[in-house]
Amino acid sequence: MADVAVPVPLAIPNLPTPAGAKAEVGAAPATPSSASSSSTPDVAFLDTPLRAPFDAIGQLFDHLRANPAAAEALNATYPTRGVFKAAAVRNGTSDQKLTVDLSPNRLSGVPDALRATLAPHGFDRVLEFFGALMTQHLDPVMGALGASAAGEGSNSGIDFAPLHRARNVNFRLCDYTPDTAAPQSENGCGAHRDYGTFSIIFQDGTAGLEVESPARPGVWLPVPADRVVVLCGWSAFVLSGGELRAVRHRVRRQPGVRRLSAVLFVAPDLDVVLRPLPTAKQTTRFSNAVTSGEISVSWFKEFMGKRWRYREGNAQLEDGERITQDVDIERLLLA
Ligand SMILES: O=C(O)CCC(=O)C(=O)O
Numbered sequence: 001m002a003d004v005a006v007p008v009p010l011a012i013p014n015l016p017t018p019a020g021a022k023a024e025v026g027a028a029p030a031t032p033s034s035a036s037s038s039s040t041p042d043v044a045f046l047d048t049p050l051r052a053p054f055d056a057i058g059q060l061f062d063h064l065r066a067n068p069a070a071a072e073a074l075n076a077t078y079p080t081r082g083v084f085k086a087a088a089v090r091n092g093t094s095d096q097k098l099t100v101d102l103s104p105n106r107l108s109g110v111p112d113a114l115r116a117t118l119a120p121h122g123f124d125r126v127l128e129f130f131g132a133l134m135t136q137h138l139d140p141v142m143g144a145l146g147a148s149a150a151g152e153g154s155n156s157g158i159d160f161a162p163l164h165r166a167r168n169v170n171f172r173l174c175d176y177t178p179d180t181a182a183p184q185s186e187n188g189c190g191a192h193r194d195y196g197t198f199s200i201i202f203q204d205g206t207a208g209l210e211v212e213s214p215a216r217p218g219v220w221l222p223v224p225a226d227r228v229v230v231l232c233g234w235s236a237f238v239l240s241g242g243e244l245r246a247v248r249h250r251v252r253r254q255p256g257v258r259r260l261s262a263v264l265f266v267a268p269d270l271d272v273v274l275r276p277l278p279t280a281k282q283t284t285r286f287s288n289a290v291t292s293g294e295i296s297v298s299w300f301k302e303f304m305g306k307r308w309r310y311r312e313g314n315a316q317l318e319d320g321e322r323i324t325q326d327v328d329i330e331r332l333l334l335a
């Protein structure tokens with residue numbers, strides 16, 4: 001895919017200093033100087049004319065819910081985990097959301113005939129959107145993130161591109177519909193960090209997404225509902241030597257209010273070893289497992305996947321397994 005020459009898309013330098021919870025995340029792009037004592041955009045807003053097709057996204061969820069045969073056919077294309085996940089319809093303690101999880105790989109397993117039946121119900125417009133998003137923004141955002149890191153030595157910055165050649169990406173649609181097993185629950189999506197390098201989140205204008213203040217753990221900052229937001233994940237944290245933080249985030253539901261979102265997850269290639277790049281500035285002491293190169297992206301993805309699937313209600317724990325939280329991931333990664 002050709003690099004697209006566009007202006008640096010990350011409009012906001014970062015989360016920031018004291019000035020009040022909302023100001024931390026809601027600060028206008030015009031006032032970056034008010035934004036931060038630390039300077040890396042592990043949370044940033046993306047200025048883009050691209051719009052997610054939320055009418056099509058809503059239509060696709062409605063269609064899959066109303067047509068169990070269509071949902072079943074779609075899920076049969078990826079039997080390992082399914083594509084349309086609706087555990088929240090039955091399970092009131094899991095995240096109260098429905099998701100559609102796709103990737104270029106999984107799409108190649110969707111037969112043409114099935115795709116043709118889904119196409120008029122929003123499916124094709126969704127795929128067009130993710131295609132445009134990747135073409136227009138994936139490389140520039142990755143470049144801007146790498147450039148924003150101080151890096152080590154005279155050539156500042158980090159070059160993430162060589163670790164992202166294979167396009168290990170996932171497309172996720174979320175429907176925080178009130179019509180679930182626990183309609184009054186505020187838990188749309190429990191607190192977590194994404195595993196990859198960064199995620200680009202498009203929101204339908206409904207509030208609910210929050211990020212944790214790095215300066216004040218436990219304090220949750222609402223993300224403006226009309227912005228497209230870029231959040232760094234664990235892979236960016238390790239590769240950057242700790243400079244780009246993995247941003248803890250969650251989604252709160254407003255009972256009775258539907259919220260839709262569309263997320264592009266960008267991760268390093270599966271065979272990449274997760275350890276600080278030689279050009280990264282070492283700001284963090286990592287565990288032996290990390291420094292000796294024992295943790296590959298594919299292993300880490302699987303390790304974290306178990307935790308998500310449990311929180312999201314899509315898997316039970318295997319006997320003797322203890323589900324662990326961010327703390328345990330920190331224990332795995334940090335010295
Ligand atoms: O729906 C959102 O705004 C965020 C969803 C999210 O964080 C996730 O699916 O990992």
Ligand SMILES: [Fe+2]
Nearest residue numbers: 192193194249
């Ligand atoms: Fe997330």
